[in-house]
Amino acid sequence: xxxxxxxxxxxxxxxxxxxxxxxxxxxxxxxxxxxxxxxxxxxxxxxxxxxxxxxxxxxxxxxxxxxxxxxxxxxxxxxxxxxxxxxxxxxxxxxxxxxxxxxxxxxxxxxxxxxxxxxxxxxxxx
Amino acid sequence: xxxxxxxxxxxxxxxxxxxxxxxxxxxxxxxxxxxxxxxxxxxxxxxxxxxxxxxxxxxxxxxxxxxxxxxxxxxxxxxxxxxxxxxxxxxxxxxxxxxxxxxxxxxxxxxxxxxxxxxxxxxxxxxxxxxxxxxxxxxxxxxxxxxxxxxxxxxxxxxxxxxxxxxxxxxxxxxxxxxxxxxxxxxxxxxxxxxxxxxxxxxxxxxxxxxxxxxxxxxxxxxxxxxxxxxxxxxxxxxxxxxxxxxxxxxxxxxxxxxxxxxxxxxxxxxxxxxxxxxxxxxxxxxxxxxxxxxxxxxxxxxxxxxxxxxxxxxxxxxxxxxxxxxxxxxxxxxxxxxxxxxxxxxxxxxxxxxxxxxxxxxxxxxxxxxxxxxxxxxxxxxxxxxxxxxxxxxxxxxxxxxxxxxxxxxxxxxxxxxxxxxxxxxxxxxxxxxxxxxxxxxxxxxxxxxxxxxxxxxxxxxxxxxxxxxxxxxxxxxxxxxxxxxxxxxxxxxxxxxxxxxxxxxxxxxxxxxxxxxxxxxxxxxxxxxxxxxxxxxxxxxxxxxxxxxxxxxxxxxxxxxxxxxxxxxxxxxxxxxxxxxxxxxxxxxxxxxxxxxxxxxxxxxxxxxxxxxxxxxxxxxxxxxxxxxxxxxxxxxxxxxxxxxxxxxxxxxxxxxxxxxxxxxxxxxxxxxxxxxxxxxxxxxxxxxxxxxxxxxxxxxxxx
Numbered sequence: 001x002x003x004x005x006x007x008x009x010x011x012x013x014x015x016x017x018x019x020x021x022x023x024x025x026x027x028x029x030x031x032x033x034x035x036x037x038x039x040x041x042x043x044x045x046x047x048x049x050x051x052x053x054x055x056x057x058x059x060x061x062x063x064x065x066x067x068x069x070x071x072x073x074x075x076x077x078x079x080x081x082x083x084x085x086x087x088x089x090x091x092x093x094x095x096x097x098x099x100x101x102x103x104x105x106x107x108x109x110x111x112x113x114x115x116x117x118x119x120x121x122x123x124x125x126x
Numbered sequence: 127x128x129x130x131x132x133x134x135x136x137x138x139x140x141x142x143x144x145x146x147x148x149x150x151x152x153x154x155x156x157x158x159x160x161x162x163x164x165x166x167x168x169x170x171x172x173x174x175x176x177x178x179x180x181x182x183x184x185x186x187x188x189x190x191x192x193x194x195x196x197x198x199x200x201x202x203x204x205x206x207x208x209x210x211x212x213x214x215x216x217x218x219x220x221x222x223x224x225x226x227x228x229x230x231x232x233x234x235x236x237x238x239x240x241x242x243x244x245x246x247x248x249x250x251x252x253x254x255x256x257x258x259x260x261x262x263x264x265x266x267x268x269x270x271x272x273x274x275x276x277x278x279x280x281x282x283x284x285x286x287x288x289x290x291x292x293x294x295x296x297x298x299x300x301x302x303x304x305x306x307x308x309x310x311x312x313x314x315x316x317x318x319x320x321x322x323x324x325x326x327x328x329x330x331x332x333x334x335x336x337x338x339x340x341x342x343x344x345x346x347x348x349x350x351x352x353x354x355x356x357x358x359x360x361x362x363x364x365x366x367x368x369x370x371x372x373x374x375x376x377x378x379x380x381x382x383x384x385x386x387x388x389x390x391x392x393x394x395x396x397x398x399x400x401x402x403x404x405x406x407x408x409x410x411x412x413x414x415x416x417x418x419x420x421x422x423x424x425x426x427x428x429x430x431x432x433x434x435x436x437x438x439x440x441x442x443x444x445x446x447x448x449x450x451x452x453x454x455x456x457x458x459x460x461x462x463x464x465x466x467x468x469x470x471x472x473x474x475x476x477x478x479x480x481x482x483x484x485x486x487x488x489x490x491x492x493x494x495x496x497x498x499x500x501x502x503x504x505x506x507x508x509x510x511x512x513x514x515x516x517x518x519x520x521x522x523x524x525x526x527x528x529x530x531x532x533x534x535x536x537x538x539x540x541x542x543x544x545x546x547x548x549x550x551x552x553x554x555x556x557x558x559x560x561x562x563x564x565x566x567x568x569x570x571x572x573x574x575x576x577x578x579x580x581x582x583x584x585x586x587x588x589x590x591x592x593x594x595x596x597x598x599x600x601x602x603x604x605x606x607x608x609x610x611x612x613x614x615x616x617x618x619x620x621x622x623x624x625x626x627x628x629x630x631x632x633x634x635x636x637x638x639x640x641x642x643x644x645x646x647x648x649x650x651x652x653x654x655x656x657x658x659x660x661x662x663x664x665x666x667x668x669x670x671x672x673x674x675x676x677x678x679x680x681x682x683x684x685x686x687x688x689x690x691x692x693x694x695x696x697x698x699x700x701x702x703x704x705x706x707x708x709x710x711x712x713x714x715x716x717x718x719x720x721x722x723x724x725x726x727x728x729x730x731x732x733x734x735x736x737x738x739x740x741x742x743x744x745x746x747x748x749x750x751x752x753x754x755x756x757x758x759x760x761x762x763x764x765x766x767x768x769x770x771x772x773x774x775x776x777x778x779x780x781x782x783x784x785x786x787x788x789x790x791x792x793x794x795x796x797x798x799x800x801x802x803x804x805x806x807x808x809x810x811x812x813x814x815x816x817x818x819x820x821x822x823x824x825x826x827x828x829x830x831x832x
Contacts, residue, residue: 090393091373094385101389116388123386 002027003125006043008034008063009055009082014106018053018082021108026121037061037069044070044077051124054098056083056090064093071097078124082106099124171217186275187221193272194220322428325414328379330356330372333423343430345403357426361409362401370395375424378413382421387413398431406432466563469507473516473560476504477553480523484550491531497549498527504556516559523552599629603826627826634668634823637714640678647682648710651689658696658707659689659727665714669721673795673820677723677813680788680799684725684811685710687785692729692809702806704728721820726810732803734760744768761801765789795819 005028009015015033022028028051032043036058044052052070056063063083070077081093084104094101100120107113171191191210194217195201322344323337334353341348344362352360358368374394378387391411398408408429416422483497505520526549606622641663648661669677693708700706713724734757741747741763747755755763763769767786785799792799796816803809818825 086393087395088370088373091370091377094377094381094390095373099384100386101393103392120386120389 002029003051004029004031004047004049005051005053006030006032006034006040006047006049007053008037008040008043008058008066009053010035010058011055014055014104017106017108021114021117022053025114026118035059037063037066040066041069041073044074048074050078051121052077052079053082053102054079054093056081056085056093064089064096067093067098068096080120080124171221188275189221189272191217193274196272322426322430324352324357324360324426324428326357326375326424326426328375330358330368330375332357332360340428343405343428344407345401345405345430358396361396361407361428362403362405363396363399363407364402367395378424379421382413383419396426400432404432405430406435469513470560470564472507473504474557476500476507477557477560480504480553481550481557484546484553494527494531498524498531501527501553513559513563516556516563519552519556519559523549523556526552599626599822599826602626602629606826623826627823630826631668631823633670633672634821635671635674637666637669637674638663640669640674640681641712643678644681644685644712647685648689651686652693652708655689655693656695657689657693659693659710660707662709662711663714664711667714667716667821668823669820670822673815676791676795680791680813681712681725683785683788688725688727688729688809692727692731694730698730716817716821719817721815721817723813723815724810725813726808728808731805731807732761732764732801732809734803734805737761737764740769757803761803764801765799 003026005022007015007018007022007030009018012033012035015035019030019033022030031047031049034040034043038061040052040054040063041061043049054063054067063081067079067081070079075097077097079093079098080100080102081090081098082102082104083090086103090101100123102117102120106117171189171194189197191207191213192201192205195205195210195213198216198220200213200216321337322340322342324340325333325335327333332353332355336352340346340352340360341350344360346352346360346362356368358365358371371394374390377385378390381390394411396409396411398406401407408431410427410429412425412427414422414425477500480497480500483493483500486493501520501524505517505524508514508516508520526545530545530549602622603626606619606626609619609622641661644663645661648659652659688710689708693710694702694704696706699708708728710727711725713726715722715724737760738747738752738755741755741760742749742752746763746766746769752760765785765788767784769784769786789799792813792815796819797814799811799813801809801811
């Protein structure tokens, strides 16, 4: 059975790109796409995906809060941060239990970046 | 056999196997000599490669000259030492090839086991070699031709830096004795390590034991108390980085094995920057792993890159400035003053606009878009006018802005304003370029005033560039000539001649430029004289820029002369059945030897009687000679110094600078001038210049054609 992933990003263009990457490159099944932190929490409860990719700067509820809420309710959740934000916010998310960090912009045309991304996903599951 | 000797043996066997392949015949290895390496000076000849990095060492192949001669098939019986000595060039090549083949194949193994290594080029050595007392291996290969020694020497000082190497040794079953020896030499490794090296605990404190070079690389006194110091303090970075670094270290230590190090290393607040002690310090985190894969500690390698960065930036600035100035001058010479003026005006405006936006540091998307547009337009304009340097700068700024603009969360990026700072610096740099353009333009030519001097003037810098170009062409040509006498092949010679021609062609400009300036001289002069005239240029091509200056001066004189003396007033022209507007033309033609320029007008022609009278008056011809002088003779007199047919000194011509000056100027280029005239129809001045002087590249191109 393929692994499932929930993608959370307020840019629908990016969400599509990330979804495409997970589907075609990693054989994941995309079970949901959330546009803000609220949707992230709701969709997690509904689907309990194997992995969540979480943007940080989003309207309504930001990624950091969503990560905290999801992990409080589901401590086993695997969450990767995908964001252009650097610095403390990311460290706090990692400290709180996020399992990886990919820096934006996402250069899907760069094979090195793609390799790197795949490896990070692998390591989340190991 | 110890682990180390085992390693050496395996490796040496490996490379020797390669040598065996190289020599191309079966050889047997005398493995008993492994790890008893005493260099055999009797062989007398060796080639060695030296490598350095986490370890240092050498790999060498050694044989006698006689064996080498046999192996390359150059041996014949009765050869003496002198014969062999004369073959040393061949031996060197053979040995190096043998070495490269064998070591080349073994390098990946070496690099895997010993981290990155640098290999220095192989050296051929004659005579004795002295080897240090270090672990080494030797294998002697034998066949019917003779013996070859292959040496593999490791300098194990500092070996313990690489955990990987320890693992290799452990995997091979390291003896207790060697393990303790390894521990002892940690300190010697720290002594010798070329960069700063410290171990940092989870609270950011430096652990005891650090690389000897550490204080130097961060700008501290040699005896500074480094252990216990916070890593940010050690590096001399701002205190504001302490809490961020602490948080980062906490996450790295706590989340080891959970979050990949590569994901997290980029988040470290510590990165290359100038420190409080004025050094540019480049830190790099290296995790140390324990046997079970757990994090043993974080090491920080520290490099002082102050000088490196300074030299880099100086070099970059210098080469950029040089290129830009050349480009600017080239374009100024090519463009009309009005065009340059407009370009400077537009560019300054765009840059000012961009600067204003950046000054406000407004992160509103609308502002960013406006900024982007301004810089984008600047890029387009400079591309249009071939100001490549400025185009490049604009492109870099544009990229920087695009990076901001294209961020999905662009409001939150550039929190520290560093991106904006970069953009501002870019804009300032571009502003400097435009100012320099304006300055050089001022030096090169005054707008509107003294049009005729515009092309003639030049800065010493332009002259230097021109003579540089000449020098390049000449030296390439020199190589060509030498090659020719040495009988190089025609294709090479032809290529060199083309290269010389291309270099020489850098001095050449389009004749159309001369046409453009003459056009305005004709229009303006006619206006001031109350006459009507138009100008046409026929023919084209390129011409040496210096020759162009001379021609320009001559032609301006001829234009003034024609319009003042030759051309009738509009009324006179209508009365004589001509078109109201006179026509002045310049035709350019070239053949294999000469460039011919014919300047003509359709005016009243030269008054030969007036010339005759003036010649007598000025004492240029005896009265008798004058009255019998042919038309040709009389027209030549016009080019004598002191001749002027005009009674009154005209505004434009006849200021004592006559056609004699024109003739002299052309003669200085090896050229001539003659005139023809038909009464009532007009006159023509025919100028001929040797092609090699007028269009220098042809001199070399002729050789290519030949």
